[in-house]
Amino acid sequence: MxxxxxxxxxxxxxxxxxxxxxxxxxxxxxxxxxxxxxxxxxxxxxxxxxxxxxxxxxxxxxxxxxxxxxxxxxxxxxxxxxxxxxxxxxxxxxxxxxxxxxxxxxxxxxxxxxxxxxxxxxxxxxxxxxxxxxxxxxxxxxxxxxxxxxxxxxxxxxxxxxxxxxxxxxxxxxxxxxxxxxxxxxxxxxxxxxxxxxxxxxxxxxxxxxxxxLGRVKGNKMVDMQLSNKKLVKRGVRMIMFELNVDEQTATNLLLKYKSVRNAIDGFNLNTNE
The missing domain is CATH 3.40.50.10490 (Glucose-6-phosphate isomerase like protein; domain 1)
Structure with missing residues (x-):
């Protein structure tokens, strides 16, 4: 065979x-x-x-x-x-x-x-x-x-x-x-x-x-990725900066607050539109 x-x-x-x-x-x-x-x-x-x-x-x-x-x-x-x-x-x-x-x-x-x-x-x-x-x-x-x-x-x-x-x-x-x-x-x-x-x-x-x-990507970004090390946290910050057009400190604060890129973007947009 x-x-x-x-x-x-x-x-x-x-x-x-x-x-x-x-x-x-x-x-x-x-x-x-x-x-x-x-x-x-x-x-x-x-x-x-x-x-x-x-x-x-x-x-x-x-x-x-x-x-x-x-x-x-x-x-x-x-x-x-x-x-x-x-x-x-x-x-x-x-x-x-x-x-x-x-x-x-x-x-x-x-x-x-x-x-x-x-x-x-x-x-x-x-x-x-x-x-x-x-x-x-x-x-x-x-x-x-x-x-x-x-x-x-x-x-x-x-x-x-x-x-x-x-x-x-x-x-x-x-x-x-x-x-x-x-x-x-x-x-x-x-x-x-x-x-x-x-x-x-x-x-x-x-x-x-x-x-x-399944909706696990936004644009071309891994917005649901696990922030399991410093490199990935920095990547998450860059994603938020790019998506929301905010500075690095603002993006960092959003990520610390919401614990994920997706939630940070959604939370910022929700607060902005209220």
Missing amino acids: TNNLTTEQTSDYDDLEQMNTFELLLNMNNEDKTVPRAIERAIPSIEKLVNIIHGKMKNGGRLFYIGAGTSGRLGVLDASECPPTFGVPDDLVIGLIAGGDIALRKAVENAEDDTELAWKDLQKYNINENDVLIGIAASGTTPYVIGGVIKAKEHNIITGCITCNEKSPLSLEVDYAIELIVGPEFLTGSTRMKAGTAQKLALNMISTTVMIK
Whole structure:
């Protein structure tokens, strides 16, 4: 089966150990340039899934990612960045990786080969038909992910996937398949490279677009971001200065008073109009 997978095909480059540093970097970069084109071809598929997620979230649903290895780590990363970026609850976008959180740092033997494990993991969060589940697997053959989406469909949960092979077993099981066909890797089979980059770009697009559609952005600013460090506080002050055309001290005072950029802007406008 794996012999037919694009992600497992032999690299277009050979004798890598004989290349000098510049040649290695240049050739990797040339391969990376093909990734945005693969994303562009998949935009219609991404659009369909984004609209489904948005509709479910408007009615109180959540988004789940499941994956193993690099794919699982990318899902957890995207989920973990939604609360600080958009000010949403920690349980609105949930990323799960085969083997649990320890697998974020080191491989957990056989975890991705367990077809029952993903559903057990998802049940801990009471996943239900109000939610959406996206399986992430570069190969599209990961048993952990396929098992999870099959069980989800049995419970009337909408499923999608992000994979880098055409008509993979995973794609054939889900309702909405996103296939990012990036071709063979520079280092044969190393899907943390082009495939991982493509998956990261797609995840960025999905979560950011959903959050914009949910009203978590004003203009082009992250007005609901968490002010969790000095850099972000300064960014918040600059947003308020720009939006309200006030000086830095006024913006700082507003942020201290209202505790968020959105509330500072709304509070200032409300008081001004009264």
